[in-house]
Ligand SMILES: Nc1ncnc2c1ncn2[C@@H]1O[C@H](COP(=O)(O)OP(=O)(O)O)[C@@H](O)[C@H]1O
């Protein structure tokens with residue numbers, strides 16, 4: 653079963669129409685701390701059906717933390733996250749599992765089990781979370797592998813395929829339960845430009861072709877501008893701006909002279925989008941208190957990793973990875 657919105661009515665899934673419907677994800681006044689240090693603060697955002705929202709921002713600004721709050725693997729200190737109209741904070745483990753079945757995650761490097769073939773990796777969520785018989789599972793796996801162009805490689809082990817193919821296999825597994833929403837954390841990290849463009853095309857095919865809503869964390873600007881319907885720029889755990897791609901594209905293309913009249917936030921976003929070495933980002937970094945910076949880092953390192961086991965186990969299966 654495919655998520656609502658098949659190839660045929662993909663046009664009806666355009667964000668403009670979907671934006672008039674209740675959002676698939678709603679975040680209100682979200683705050684997350686690690687060891688008393690605010691990592692996310694006052695985050696407000698909405699994700700609409702069928703759209704691709706790209707989350708951007710410098711390294712350490714809180715992108716992955718936001719994603720982990722959205723998928724319920726981190727519990728925020730404050731604020732509300734609603735997915736499919738359900739407040740995550742009110743759900744028990746069973747309720748959370750029901751929500752988890754409706755979204756998929758592409759983990760970095762695909763997070764495949766090395767001891768299992770590509771097909772077995774993709775079958776895992778179906779075996780663990782459905783009552784489907786083996787023959788139906790086999791068909792489902794073939795469909796998912798075809799979707800990502802890996803059907804001929806079904807019987808290979810992860811060590812026998814390239815980095816890009818591992819990502820695609822991870823995506824096939826993320827799609828196993830026909831999720832309505834897909835979360836990606838730096839999907840093109842560590843890939844060459846050609847392979848990462850392939851992943852972009854795949855993300856677009858899933859979103860525009862199948863109507864899958866996508867939230868993509870990336871700092872690759874080419875990729876962001878290729879796949880995004882809307883973009884959100886984070887800086888030090890806050891939303892600097894959320895808007896459609898056009899707004900960000902217009903800002904990116906401003907000349908140095910035109911940019912001078914803009915607010916500091918907008919100039920900072922522009923600098924980020926252009927990858928310029930000089931600008932407000934550099935200035936802001938140097939005005940930070942060095943001691944606070946150091947202490948913040950030290951405290952960060954002392955904070956134990958919160959458990960994300962439940963969500964990982966859900967998506968990756970109960971078996972222990974071999975590496
Ligand atoms: N489990 C954790 N414990 C303590 N600090 C963390 C943890 N995870 C992330 N952080 C800190 O939170 C900040 C944001 O991290 P992250 O969300 O991973 O940033 P990004 O994905 O934008 O690079 C960083 O300063 C990071 O060191």
Ligand SMILES: [Mg+2]
Pocket residue numbers: 715716717837
């Ligand atoms: Mg990250």
